[in-house]
Amino acid sequence: MEAVRIGLCGVGTVGQAVFAVLERNASEITRRAGRGIDVSVVGMRHDRDDFDPAPVRVERDVLAVARDPDVDILVELIGGVTTARELVLTAIAEGKHVVTANKALIAEYGNEIFAAAHEHGVNVAFEAAVAGGIPLIKALREGLAANRINWLAGIINGTSNYVLSEMRVADREFADVLAEAQRLGYAEADPTFDVDGIDAAHKLTILASIAFGVPLQFAAAYTEGIGHITREDIAYADELGYRIKPLALTRRTEQGIELRVHPTLVPARQLLANVDGVMNAVLVHSDTVGPTLFYGPGAGGGPTASSVVADLLDVVRGITAHPNQRVPHLAFQPDALSDVPFLPMSEVSSAYYLRIFAQDRPGVLARVATLLSEQKISIEALIQKEQAIREIDEEAWVPIIILTHRVKEAHMERALHAIESLDETRGRVMRIRVESLDAGL
Ligand code: HSE
DSSP states (O other): OOOEEEEEEOOSHHHHHHHHHHHHTHHHHHHHHSSOEEEEEEEOSSOOSSOOOTTSEEESOHHHHHHOTTOSEEEEOOOSSHHHHHHHHHHHHTTOEEEEOOHHHHHHHHHHHHHHHHHHTOOEEOGGGSSTTSOHHHIIIIITTTSOEEEEEEEOOHHHHHHHHHHHHSOOOHHHHHHHHHHTTOSOSSTHHHHTTHHHHHHHHHHHHHHHTOOOOGGGOEEOOSTTOOHHHHHHHHHTTEEEEEEEEEEEOSSOEEEEEEEEEEETTSGGGGOOTTEEEEEEEETTTEEEEEEEEOSSHHHHHHHHHHHHHHHHHHTTSOGGGSOOTTSSOGGGOOOOOBOOGGGOEEEEEEEEEEEOSTTHHHHHHHHHHHTTOOEEEEEEOGGGOEEETTEEEEEEEEEEOOEEHHHHHHHHHHHHTSTTEEEEEEEEEEOOOSTTO
């Protein structure tokens, strides 16, 4: 059978790794696919010092690759959403299949892209968009297809996990570690996407749709970054038996679906709490199999290329299948997606870690406890460090650390507002959510 022809657009770290693995593992790939997979054209807007695809043809205008008659499958690795969207929609309209690693594109424009793909009878594969080299989409969409998925929670941004891990283990400053993550090539072109939780929210949006069979709704994601986490909080969390992790969590409840990314205290005994550095891991809780954990490298050329090439193989094997017999893009048939609403954050319940900077004098703690109890918030643990006392205007001030039981976010907001309004407290209360990650979450 003739080889399948690839148009490879974007030859940065991932594109170069895809090009290399298709060449290096060509014979294994052909044995798996039943036919060869050849790159027939490379779309690169300008010459690069680090890559020359010769003798493969180069096209400067990436949109021309989408229209090229010598291309059967377009691989989109240019990133961003504007040109990438046009490129992917053009390829689909030309009847070409698409493989992409672009999480922002799928999270924000996936509904439109899948509808176009459905109309034109082509496939859009995006395994590499979530958790780099971990075959998570395949597992959720196919391996767990017997299950009703209850929730999933994971570390799906390597850069922010690397930053928090290094701050804890090496007691280093945030900015210093982030600069290193950029140097090592883990971070997005704009690293605020990593540390503000946007990258993880893109990935979580995709996972939630596949887990629950709902349309992609990136705008419904609650996103909170790790920029305000201090080494002090990391140390207090340790003392209480927790690690602070950049968690992405989606859960089906009777009222709707939770979709949230925020730093979270996770019990140190949980496997997820021990996923450090740039590694990713996702814990999925399903009704039939119970908990399953997926772990691996979530960023970098090799791991991402591993998923891109696996997608290529899948697409090649499915080329001759009738479109209705292919695995649906969002795991459920397009006309069977559900309209379950996503919950606003004020309706979400979680336990909390609070750090309150308060005057060290009789009655202050009682006042704080009263304000919490007025919102029906019960305290699980409390620490106050005598050695942390600071003298300000001849008064002693001290951090009070409180762990609470689960409470609705709206109640916690009201309690925090009241605590911050006390004369005996200063500044904003540091508030970090706590998740046990046990079966019932
Ligand atoms: N910047 C991303 C991360 C790369 O740090 O996880 C993979 O999407």
